[in-house]
Amino acid sequence: MNPGHWQKRYQSQRGAVGSDPQQPPLSLAELLRQLEELAQRLARLQAGIANLIQLQQLEASAPAADAQAAAQEVLRLQEAADSFELELAQRVVSWEHLQETFWQAVRFGGLGLLVGWFLAWLVYGL
Secondary structure: OOHHHHHHHHHHHHOOOOOOOOOOOOOHHHHHHHHHHHHHHHHHHHHHHHHHHHHHHHHHOOOOOOHHHHHHHHHHHHHHHHHHHHHHHHHHOOHHHHHHHHHHHHHHHHHHHHHHHHHHHHHHHO
């Protein structure tokens, strides 16, 4: 057995940064940049959740005397909630997450098609 194999396997199970041989190790600056992006995403997520909670509270207890102002506030919060939901949906379904799966489907689907044609040629062509 190759002793390096066990070390790579152990690191990949531990989740070590840069343990993937196809991915170069990340620098400290890159890790800090990714951490800052995550902090910004968390702040936007918390703001969106706060807006949704405020919207639900306004819809539940809207006073009749202040109906015009409440309706405008509800409309503003509804638009903010819609844009927040759209942003979340775009983050969930992005090309970066689907790229590997897409290319595997193309590769193996094409390979299956070629094998099927070859087998059909063998059966019906001969």
